[in-house]
Amino acid sequence: xxxxxxxxxxxxxxxxxxxxxxxxxxxxxxxxxxxxxxxxxxxxxxxxxxxxxxxxxxxxxxxxxxxxxxxxxxxxxxxxxxxxxxxxxxxxxxxxxxxxxxxxxxxxxxxxxxxxxxxxxxxxxxxxxxxxxxxxxxxxxxxxxxxxxxxxxxxxxxxxxxxxxxxxxxxxxxxxxxxxxxxxxxxxxxxxxxxxxxxxxxxxxxxxxxxxxxxxxxxxxxxxxxxxxxxxxxxxxxxxxxxxxxxxxxxxxxxxxxxxxxxxxxxxxxxxxxxxxxxxxxxxxxxxxxxxxxxxxxxxxxxxxxxxxxxxxxxxxxxxxxxxxxxxxxxxxxxxxxxxxxxxxxxxxxxxxxxxxxxxxxxxxxxxxxxxxxxxxxxxxxxxxxxxxxxxxxxxxxxxxxxxxxxxxxxxxxx
Amino acid sequence: xxxxxxxxxxxxxxxxxxxxxxxxxxxxxxxxxxxxxxxxxxxxxxxxxxxxxxxxxxxxxxxxxxxxxxxxxxxxxxxxxxxxxxxxxxxxxxxxxxxxxxxxxxxxxxxxxxxxxxxxxxxxxxxxxxxxxxxxxxxxxxxxxxxxxxxxxxxxxxxxxxxxxxxxxxxxxxxxxxxxxxxxxxxxxxxxxxxxxxxxxxxxxxxxxxxxxxxxxxxxxxxxxxxxxxxxxxxxxxxxxxxxxxxxxxxxxxxxxxxxxxxxxxxxxxxxxxxxxxxxxxxxxxxxxxxxxxxxxxxxxxxxxxxxxxxxxxxxxxxxxxxxxxxxxxxxxxxxxxxxxxxxxxxxxxxxxxxxxxxxxxxxxxxxxxxxxxxxxxxxxxxxxxxxxxxxxxxxxxxxxxxxxxxxxxxxxxx
Numbered sequence: 029x030x031x032x033x034x035x036x037x038x039x040x041x042x043x044x045x046x047x048x049x050x051x052x053x054x055x056x057x058x059x060x061x062x063x064x065x066x067x068x069x070x071x072x073x074x075x076x077x078x079x080x081x082x083x084x085x086x087x088x089x090x091x092x093x094x095x096x097x098x099x100x101x102x103x104x105x106x107x108x109x110x111x112x113x114x115x116x117x118x119x120x121x122x123x124x125x126x127x128x129x130x131x132x133x134x135x136x137x138x139x140x141x142x143x144x145x146x147x148x149x150x151x152x153x154x155x156x157x158x159x160x161x162x163x164x165x166x167x168x169x170x171x172x173x174x175x176x177x178x179x180x181x182x183x184x185x186x187x188x189x190x191x192x193x194x195x196x197x198x199x200x201x202x203x204x205x206x207x208x209x210x211x212x213x214x215x216x217x218x219x220x221x222x223x224x225x226x227x228x229x230x231x232x233x234x235x236x237x238x239x240x241x242x243x244x245x246x247x248x249x250x251x252x253x254x255x256x257x258x259x260x261x262x263x264x265x266x267x268x269x270x271x272x273x274x275x276x277x278x279x280x281x282x283x284x285x286x287x288x289x290x291x292x293x294x295x296x297x298x299x300x301x302x303x304x305x306x307x308x309x310x311x312x313x314x315x316x317x318x319x320x321x322x323x324x325x326x327x328x329x330x331x332x333x334x335x336x337x338x339x340x341x342x343x344x345x346x347x348x349x350x351x352x353x354x355x356x357x358x359x360x361x362x363x364x365x366x367x368x369x370x371x372x373x374x375x376x377x378x379x380x381x382x383x384x385x386x387x388x389x390x391x392x393x394x395x396x397x398x399x400x401x402x403x404x405x406x407x408x409x410x411x412x413x414x415x416x417x418x419x420x421x422x423x424x425x426x427x428x429x430x431x432x433x434x435x436x437x438x439x440x441x442x443x
Numbered sequence: 444x445x446x447x448x449x450x451x452x453x454x455x456x457x458x459x460x461x462x463x464x465x466x467x468x469x470x471x472x473x474x475x476x477x478x479x480x481x482x483x484x485x486x487x488x489x490x491x492x493x494x495x496x497x498x499x500x501x502x503x504x505x506x507x508x509x510x511x512x513x514x515x516x517x518x519x520x521x522x523x524x525x526x527x528x529x530x531x532x533x534x535x536x537x538x539x540x541x542x543x544x545x546x547x548x549x550x551x552x553x554x555x556x557x558x559x560x561x562x563x564x565x566x567x568x569x570x571x572x573x574x575x576x577x578x579x580x581x582x583x584x585x586x587x588x589x590x591x592x593x594x595x596x597x598x599x600x601x602x603x604x605x606x607x608x609x610x611x612x613x614x615x616x617x618x619x620x621x622x623x624x625x626x627x628x629x630x631x632x633x634x635x636x637x638x639x640x641x642x643x644x645x646x647x648x649x650x651x652x653x654x655x656x657x658x659x660x661x662x663x664x665x666x667x668x669x670x671x672x673x674x675x676x677x678x679x680x681x682x683x684x685x686x687x688x689x690x691x692x693x694x695x696x697x698x699x700x701x702x703x704x705x706x707x708x709x710x711x712x713x714x715x716x717x718x719x720x721x722x723x724x725x726x727x728x729x730x731x732x733x734x735x736x737x738x739x740x741x742x743x744x745x746x747x748x749x750x751x752x753x754x755x756x757x758x759x760x761x762x763x764x765x766x767x768x769x770x771x772x773x774x775x776x777x778x779x780x781x782x783x784x785x786x787x788x789x790x791x792x793x794x795x796x797x798x799x800x801x802x803x804x805x806x807x808x809x810x811x812x813x814x815x816x817x818x819x820x821x822x823x824x825x826x827x828x829x830x831x832x833x834x835x836x837x838x839x840x841x842x843x844x845x846x847x848x849x850x851x852x853x854x855x856x857x858x
Contacts, residue, residue: 126541168694307542313675313726
């Protein structure tokens with residue numbers, strides 16, 4: 029059996045953690061280890077007061093005046109700028125609006141428009157499904173357009189790249205396995221083939237350093253309710269590289285993307301810059317909760333975040349391999365740091381029941397069919413002792429087979 | 444000068460108002476008359492507690508578990524059912540999702556798909572602009588499709604209806620003038636020409652009785668943050684008539700519209716029924732605020748609402764005409780009840796400055812370029828004494844010309 033850190037060594041890791049102070053700013057349940065922040069990030073404590081202010085003073089008190097007085101008009105751009113720093117985007121290229129799905133639609137349409145004569149969209153068969161569904165929606169609106177999938181139509185993106193490919197839609201981190209793409213290298217290969225790339229950052233924004241500008245990315249989309257703690261269903265973001273902004277067009281051309289939204293003109297004329305990727309009025313209360321979270325994120329050093337994220341997942345792998353050998357688990361996430369996001373997937377033939385047992389014991393992860401136990405490690409509020417506790421509970425469940433008694437529950441229900 | 448009700452008569456109107464009890468359930472500022480509920484409805488008092496519950500217990504406490512435990516999954520459909528009652532829609536045809544703009548895109552695409560071979564969209568040049576911009580976006584994705592406008596390409600919708608028209612997009616109430624269409628009659632004319640109709644209910648949902656099913660409407664969209672008091676930027680709704688649901692398709696085919704969203708399949712297969720008109724994850728906190736409002740709306744008799752709405756706008760017209768004769772105002776809203784929504788437009792050559800002066804004096808309406816003063820009458824929380832007070836202030840401003848001293852402010856700012 030491999031050696032692994034003892035309790036004292038783990039306590040020392042927490043004591044030396046430069047991000048440790050952030051933990052107190054989040055709401056965590058006593059006695060639980062929340063490893064599902066890659067699905068829904070926990071609440072920043074400040075979000076409650078921010079929401080209360082937005083509801084009572086802004087909506088209730090100032091009413092319509094808050095569009096100016098409280099800065100509601102500028103929230104999508106202001107929040108987008110702040111997310112931009114976290115994903116390596118200079119200001120003016122990122123805006124908060126709509127959902128990830130809808131932003132994929134905008135980005136794919138814009139990319140295809142920038143590559144006239146090319147009609148293929150490439151994506152990974154293992155993408156988060158909505159990416160593929162939205163690509164299918166885009167294809168349905170463009171005569172001759174086709175969607176080709178890595179793993180179905182060919183073994184790899186590289187081998188599918190030909191001079192008919194307009195755009196490649198890639199998940200920066202795979203939602204299931206945690207596999208991380210080399211953004212700069214993949215972007216360069218795609219550009220060499222004359223195509224553009226749309227990066228889906230749902231599992232990387234707030235999880236690790238992203239360098240969109242430096243990697244010469246074309247478009248990116250992502251959600252704010254996972255690692256970024258924006259709140260349940262908080263609006264998503266979209267990034268368009270500055271060099272594309274003068275020419276990029278998208279068909280969800282609502283009044284918020286108009287050059288002069290309050291001139292009430294009959295004809296659409298897109299605003300300059302990233303504002304053109306807005307469409308309609310955004311849910312202000314949800315945006316205000318997100319603001320509370322970004323107030324914290326403004327202070328985060330993304331290199332420190334990545335260092336801690338890798339240390340957390342390293343420790344988890346080390347402890348699982350040290351303590352759970354022979355208990356039916358298979359690691360489905362790369363060991364190599366440059367290939368790993370901030371989550372770990374373990375496969376087990378009874379993954380569903382094991383996850384139910386874990387949740388009953390206060391270790392909150394999630395299950396992905398057919399056989400994946402998925403654990404997200406959010407460096408701002410998960411510590412090294414949490415990792416050790418999660419593995420201890422997992423080991424106990426597997427050794428004593430208490431997962432066999434876990435209550436049956438439907439569709440990930442955790443009643 | 445015409446005679447008009449005195450203070451005692453107006454007090455009697457309030458005393459006899461069967462909807463009077465609702466007023467106490469909303470947050471109103473002492474000393475103000477809020478006639479901008481057609482732009483942003485005021486906050487229901489219960490929304491604060493609902494938001495607090497959603498933030499602290501559901502997001503903060505139960506975290507990911509709230510998708511099941513708090514019913515987050517079903518909120519779009521549950522809220523849609525409740526809005527459905529207010530717009531004359533039997534259950535299963537209305538869902539809350541995204542923005543009005545995006546729902547217009549879905550509805551127009553679906554309608555065109557149901558009328559193969561037809562490529563014209565008709566709309567009114569006087570539509571709320573985003574309707575036209577979204578129609579232009581739809582046209583940009585369909586080869587050969589054209590948008591024709593009443594008032595630009597022809598004098599009336601009826602005269603533009605030909606056998607190439609696939610769909611007509613109509614504003615049930617005009618956002619500027621308050622002109623109300625006869626939904627059943629217009630729908631019948633459009634159907635007689637073989638086309639479908641999309642009704643934009645932004646200025647009618649919660650403002651008056653709407654009878655979508657009875658009028659044989661095909662599609663409808665609308666917002667929840669005006670008369671419905673859903674909160675700033677609260678998500679919109681979309682209605683699809685049951686007879687179209689088996690065949691209607693829309694290209695924003697995200698995972699929330701999938702038949703089995705948690706099976707994580709590669710290919711899109713639309714859910715049965717109205718769920719197919721969903722796309723991505725909705726902003727839960729904003730939906731929860733909307734729930735607080737719909738708890739009140741569930742108790743509202745829509746016939747009573749319409750009766751009061753007309754009485755309020757009748758009184759406003761009567762008082763303005765009685766007290767402000769010769770002061771430069773022109774009524775821009777129909778006097779005839781069946782042609783009037785729940786708002787009144789007055790034109791004045793210095794409308795912008797007059798509105799600023801009104802707002803400074805606590806009468807909150809809004810300005811629409813170039814010369815419109817717009818006043819919304821929301822029957823759940825505006826009373827007859829409010830109407831009298833608003834007209835008294837308007838008269839005073841016009842007679843003493845204090846609007847000439849109104850502070851300059853940009854774009855409707857009311858600092």
